Amino acid sequence: MQERSEELDLYHRVCSGDESALEALIAQYRTGLTLFIYSIVHNREDAEDLMIDAFAELVASCGRFRGQSSLKTYLFGIARHLALHQSRKSREIPMETEQVVRMQPTPQGAISAEEDWLKRENVSTLYTAIGKLHPDYRQALVLVFLQGMNQREAAQIMKKNQTQFSHLIARGKQALRRLLEEHESHEK
């Protein structure tokens, strides 16, 4: 509850023209939002451009958000709408895993170069597999497992009820598991 009221406070400060509040919001959600948009549009420049559009839309439609969901859910909902609109205009482009891996934030704390490389390799494999999934599975898995949203929030963003979303997640995980197993058998 406290988190929700802090979010609302931040939103109202953004709407009243407080640039520092907007910067704080951008710092908090920028990377995750860009990655989510990228999972839909598959183009880094477009993803960054749409990320800015999503924040612009948040500012332009001030007053519309009333706190029924979290601010993150609202923002990701705007981003999804913009990204889907963009992806309908352009043809399907395969996800460039290398681009996604570069977008990942550098890990904080003591981590060796080898560990970092291994981590990025695993991320690369994961994103290659995610890129091959059906768009709905991909969005659902990215929201829940990579953006850390709960299923209720992710279902709201994808405009599905919770039962539909649970089935989507289950089928997405099965499809992802199959792809990862295929990848492992090819490696061997």
Add this chain to the structure above:
Amino acid sequence: MKSNSEVAAESIRRANVMIRERRIRKSSYLHAGAVMASLVLIVALAWAIPKEGYLSNSTQATSHTLGALFVSNGVLGYIVVGVLAFVLGVCVALLGSWLRNREGKGRL
């Protein structure tokens, strides 16, 4: 890659453009709605005006014709209605031209 403050500045700039475009679109819809309402009103009035005795030469019938709504002399009444219709047409044309100029300025 842009810094957070650059992203914030660009977001605010784009938001201002979006707000201006929405305002222009809203006023265009309002003006179009007003024009449609006026046309509907005119058509409704014309439909409501009784048409009996339109071609009759009798004085009684004349009092039911269009012109008699304004003056007792039917001919002058027709002239008045014709002039009003012309003025209304000119106003609608000017309104359309003004809206178009305004939209053009908005795009720049």
